[in-house]
Amino acid sequence: MIVPDYYYVIVGGGLAGLQLALRLQEDLFFKGKKIAIIDPSDKAENDKTWCFWEKGSGDWDALIHQKWSKARFISENVQKKLDLQPYNYKMLRSLDFYKDASEKLEKTSEIYFITDEILKIDPVTRTAIGKNNTYTATHFFDSRPPQNLKISNKINLIFQHFKGWSIKTEDAFFEPSEFTMMDYRIRHEDSTSFIYVLPITATKALVEFTFFTPFISEKDIYDEYLEKYISEILKIKKYQVEETEYGVIPMTDYPFQKDHSKHVTKIGTAGGWVKASSGYSFKNTEKKTKQIIENIKKGVNLTTDLYDKKFQFYDKIFLDVLSKRNDLGAQLFEKFYTKNSIQEIFRFLDEETGLSEDIKIMFSLYHPQFVKSFFNKL
Structure with a gap:
């Protein structure tokens, strides 16, 4: 029997890859398992800023660049002040996150950083083919997005x-x-x-x-x-x-679930971890990496409970509205922020609301295009 080079290979050392690696490192269940993080970049630049809302303290507070407890929504018709309490809106610079994660991970002899670009993963031979080398593993976590997210006219x-x-x-x-x-x-x-x-x-x-x-x-x-x-x-x-x-x-409402396989789990943007109706990803990534760790330890399919069909359907409707009537955005967001509390909005976007709360928010956004998009996405 050929022993693979690594137990896990994480393709991509960005937000999803590093958060997942940190979860693996912190859990004694994975002690002794060799893990490679492969990325073509050394992540030495502040290439993006992540923002997210959160109640109280969080895992990343030591890295927070700034935070706010108050906000404003402004349109041509409305200027609304938003008191976010008990939430804070937090800002984290990517370079601070990369440096902190790398320093923590490099202390572990079982984690290897490799600079290479992965071109292909063969799930049968469990081999990742890079520009510089090939890498075998029992399982791959792949953050490379599909080349074509618009696979049919039904996809927004x-x-x-x-x-x-x-x-x-x-x-x-x-x-x-x-x-x-x-x-x-x-x-x-x-x-x-x-x-x-x-x-x-x-x-x-x-x-x-x-x-x-x-x-x-x-x-x-x-x-x-x-x-x-x-x-x-x-x-x-x-x-x-x-x-x-x-x-x-x-x-997008691209069906990311179809891209997973027995030995390859898609993560980050490639796994559909970006909230389709808002573009936020940081807290989603935190939740989903924790869920993957839980699934591995339970011995169930790694994608179990990663997706909520109800909220995926809501996202499909909203994306269809913006696709058909992009001019409606200012009007719809004005309704969203003036007819709901910011706390309700955060809970809805965090996929924590019940059906009665969902209905209230849906009615607050009402426009005939929503009815058309609802039936279009059924």
């Missing part, structure tokens, strides 16, 4: 794409205790697009222009709206752009 694919500037001003312009969840006063014509502002200090903030659309924009479009918002809405004339971030997150 909305892109959350954004560009953010971390700006520094000469004078105090920002209120560090309150962030802007969505501001629709400046948006791209006939699209779901908005500004998102995360103030770090009175003179520093991350300002992002974000789209939820079926298309990707040219990068100068983001710059145009960022400049317009900073000068016309924030009334800031002098500022310095210290960092820039750009991202594209798929929001």
Whole structure:
């Protein structure tokens, strides 16, 4: 019998791969099992910012860059202040997470970091083929997304794409205790697009222009709206752009469950861990890595209880609405934030609400397109 190189191979050393590796390392059940984390990047840059809401303290508090207990939702018709308590909205820079996770994992002699790009995984021979080498394992956790998320006309694919500037001003312009969840006063014509502002200090903030659309924009479009918002809405004339971030997150009802196999479990974006209707992934990843560990220890299928069909159906409807009528975004989110408490919204997006709460939220969003999309997705 040929002994595999590793017990587990984690393909991708990003959020999902590192969170899973940390869970494996922390549990004595996995002691003695060799684990490889394979990624083409050394993760030496702050390539993204993760934000999430959470009650009280959490596993990542030592790494939190900033947090807020108050927020605002703004549209052309409404300016609503949101008291998040007992939640806080937390911001974590990816580089801080990468460094902390790597330092913890490197203390374990059973975990190996390998710089390589995996091109293919053969589930029969249990072999991952990389550009530099091949790797065998009893099981693979694969974070590489499918090449085609739009496999049929029945699949909705909305892109959350954004560009953010971390700006520094000469004078105090920002209120560090309150962030802007969505501001629709400046948006791209006939699209779901908005500004998102995360103030770090009175003179520093991350300002992002974000789209939820079926298309990707040219990068100068983001710059145009960022400049317009900073000068016309924030009334800031002098500022310095210290960092820039750009991202594209798929929001889709693609059937990720079909891509798992006996020896390959898809994780992260590739496993459908991005919340399809919001694009949030950090807390989803935390929950799903814990569930995978529990499933392994129970000896059940690794994807057991990873997906909730009820909330997947709700996401399908919402994505179908945005696909058919992308111009409705500002109107729908205005209803969402003004007719429900922020605590109800967080519970709904965390997939913790019961049917009566779901119905209340659904009715608050009512538009004829929802009825059409409901029957389209049945």
